[in-house]
Amino acid sequence: MKKQEFKVFVDFDGTITIEDVGDAIFSKFGETEKVNNIISDLLCDKISSRQCWDDLCECVGSVNKKELEDFICSLDIEPTFKSFIEFCRDQEIELYVLSDGFDFYIDKVFSKAGLIGIKYYSNKLLVDDYGKLSASYPYFDEGSPTSANCKKNHIINHSSDDDFTIYIGDGNSDKDAAQYCDFIFAKKDLARFCSMERISFYPFNNFDDVKNKINELLSKKNLRKRHQAQLKRKSAYLAE
Numbered sequence: 001m002k003k004q005e006f007k008v009f010v011d012f013d014g015t016i017t018i019e020d021v022g023d024a025i026f027s028k029f030g031e032t033e034k035v036n037n038i039i040s041d042l043l044c045d046k047i048s049s050r051q052c053w054d055d056l057c058e059c060v061g062s063v064n065k066k067e068l069e070d071f072i073c074s075l076d077i078e079p080t081f082k083s084f085i086e087f088c089r090d091q092e093i094e095l096y097v098l099s100d101g102f103d104f105y106i107d108k109v110f111s112k113a114g115l116i117g118i119k120y121y122s123n124k125l126l127v128d129d130y131g132k133l134s135a136s137y138p139y140f141d142e143g144s145p146t147s148a149n150c151k152k153n154h155i156i157n158h159s160s161d162d163d164f165t166i167y168i169g170d171g172n173s174d175k176d177a178a179q180y181c182d183f184i185f186a187k188k189d190l191a192r193f194c195s196m197e198r199i200s201f202y203p204f205n206n207f208d209d210v211k212n213k214i215n216e217l218l219s220k221k222n223l224r225k226r227h228q229a230q231l232k233r234k235s236a237y238l239a240e
């Protein structure tokens with residue numbers, strides 16, 4: 001019998017990293033009050049994620065590039081993530097990082113942690129010679145304003161009806177995407193959202209918890225897909 005095919009989709013900020021790197025950068029380099037107002041507007045759906053990033057870049061003005069890079073390198077990843085990556089490679093489970101943050105810091109965080117070859121999709125941040133920040137959004141989709149990088153589309157593009165999809169995340173930009181997956185690992189805002197919406201999920205603290213649960217799922221003979229996720233995927237496949 002064919003081995004169960006799992007596809008894993010993981011959020012970056014606050015899930016792979018201990019703190020939200022994007023928020024930390026803008027809080028450090030922008031005016032605190034303005035930054036907090038912009039982020040709270042996003043969290044109460046007053047502005048889209050894309051608008052939020054544009055406003056934050058504007059609010060920061062310009063930064064010292066070296067200082068910015070040093071700050072990024074001072075931030076840590078969740079210590080259990082590395083062994084989770086090894087586990088997925090051993091099990092031949094495809095893993096994609098889906099971030100509503102920026103390539104500029106994801107590359108640095110991964111390279112500092114010695115993590116090579118991880119596939120990820122994110123927004124792009126350019127820091128010009130004057131330290132001015134500007135963002136661009138190659139994966140934006142007007143239908144999904146809660147995430148400037150439409151995470152749902154990457155899940156649809158990288159999975160098929162035969163796969164069991166797994167989502168791991170913690171926040172606002174994961175709420176829509178997680179609903180397209182069969183198994184959801186959630187903490188913080190995403191866990192609260194799933195509870196409120198009565199979407200079944202596994203709470204988790206770190207990637208060891210996720211690994212243990214996936215091992216359990218791998219050993220099950222009659223694994224069931226989440227019906228609501230199947231319906232959502234079906235309508236997305238048809239819309240393509």
Ligand SMILES: [Mg+2]
Nearest residue numbers: 011013014171
């Ligand atoms: Mg997050």
